[in-house]
Ligand SMILES: Nc1ncnc2c1ncn2[C@@H]1O[C@H](COP(=O)(O)OP(=O)(O)OP(=O)(O)O)[C@@H](O)[C@H]1O
């Protein structure tokens with residue numbers, strides 16, 4: 001394959017995906033792709049299924065109909081071993097952040113390596129230090145989660161998500177609850193990390209400025225479908241009435 005073709009290769013592909021919870025039909029024929037090295041931002045009203053979409057990518061949920069492919073494999077058809085292998089190449093930054101309160105910052109970041117690999121402790125320490133430096137908190141190892149700010153917790157979560165050098169990273173509202181300035185710095189960090197590590201990513205995000213910083217494309221999810229899927233510049237210039245209405249009610 002030529003480099004140009006590799007670039008266009010879809011790493012994540014949803015084809016006509018449907019998902020219901022009881023009588024609630026959440027995804028209603030959702031189709032989209034994320035190509036290698038690309039960052040897709042997902043936007044849409046609360047409760048439209050943005051987190052549900054990410055859970056399908058890592059195989060925590062299965063579609064009722066349609067297919068979800070990652071690296072060419074249909075996720076819901078993988079064996080347990082194959083799914084676990086695929087998951088080792090992915091990372092998920094959960095909406096809730098979820099640091100473990102009784103572990104120090106460094107031990108939180110080290111956790112995925114200690115739990116899933118047999119890497120020697122000296123190498124683990126080196127890697128953790130490297131990731132703490134990457135997220136610009138090189139001196140935070142010994143701090144406890146209760147001693148650090150919300151913005152710093154997000155950085156620690158990001159370092160932990162990146163510790164295994166994943167090829168795919170999914171971020172569910174990485175800046176939720178943070179002020180605009182810190183949100184922007186977290187997004188700049190995400191962008192720098194993407195460029196440095198060449199990861200493919202999806203990020204659920206609401207802030208226009210943050211999306212403009214990180215995204216190559218923006219998908220607007222509405223009524224369980226991809227209503228709009230465009231590069232940021234065209235997306236935000238779009239005069240789609242539903243998008244104008246949604247953005248009009250957004251604080252920034
Ligand atoms: N495990 C589940 N069981 C039942 N219903 C669920 C489950 N997960 C999600 N839902 C429902 O699916 C809908 C979409 O949920 P989801 O969490 O994906 O929304 P969202 O777009 O991420 O919203 P928010 O912006 O508030 O995070 C919601 O109505 C939710 O209640």
Ligand SMILES: [Mg+2]
Pocket residue numbers: 050051052095172
């Ligand atoms: Mg959500």
